[in-house]
Amino acid sequence: MKVSELNDGDELTYLSEPDGSVLECLEKGKTYKVETFNGSKIIRCNGIHDKYGHSNEHFLLDSSMINFDRFIQASGGWIGVDLDCTLAVYDGWKGPYHIGEPIPAMVERVKAWLAAGREVRIFTARVTERVTNRDGTPHDIVKVRQVIDEFCMAQFNRTLPITNIKTWDMMELWDDRCVQVRPNTGVSLADELEAIRNAEAPHKYPEK
Numbered sequence: 001m002k003v004s005e006l007n008d009g010d011e012l013t014y015l016s017e018p019d020g021s022v023l024e025c026l027e028k029g030k031t032y033k034v035e036t037f038n039g040s041k042i043i044r045c046n047g048i049h050d051k052y053g054h055s056n057e058h059f060l061l062d063s064s065m066i067n068f069d070r071f072i073q074a075s076g077g078w079i080g081v082d083l084d085c086t087l088a089v090y091d092g093w094k095g096p097y098h099i100g101e102p103i104p105a106m107v108e109r110v111k112a113w114l115a116a117g118r119e120v121r122i123f124t125a126r127v128t129e130r131v132t133n134r135d136g137t138p139h140d141i142v143k144v145r146q147v148i149d150e151f152c153m154a155q156f157n158r159t160l161p162i163t164n165i166k167t168w169d170m171m172e173l174w175d176d177r178c179v180q181v182r183p184n185t186g187v188s189l190a191d192e193l194e195a196i197r198n199a200e201a202p203h204k205y206p207e208k
């Protein structure tokens, strides 16, 4: 989400810095309405403080705040988390109802999101509608959902929505197969990182 894409009346619950931390000037849980003021997009709130500690009646939404795609809209927004290889260890096909051991770092990340009130959905091809499993046995999607529910109950003490469908308000997707591209360029961040590394240390790794 870019500032230019925000319309007057859009509601934001909070906004975050590039590292994901929430700006301290905004009260968590409170809703801020976008409006145009002197040609700029702002949110208005009495007594809020900007990141420099200045008191303001409004907060300017300007392009110096880099990570606008992390704006969380009051209307929703969810984080998709892949199951196999992301939230649970996958080391080969062991049947449609087997889920591997939880991956602690990812489990903790999801727990933190849930504690912060974020919506997290399990995003997995396991719930794709199909007639048979890879081993030819009938695909029982009810049972598949049941084992994922049990996994979530064991890890998070609650079930999470399970889907294989991306919607407009999916804010992030955590997945071992994702390749992130820089918006509107076709350039992958991995390629970009490699280019930076090569530029910084072209002779670091000697040829074999």
Ligand SMILES: [Mg+2]
Binding pocket: 082, 083, 084, 085, 086, 175, 176, 177
């Ligand atoms: Mg995966």
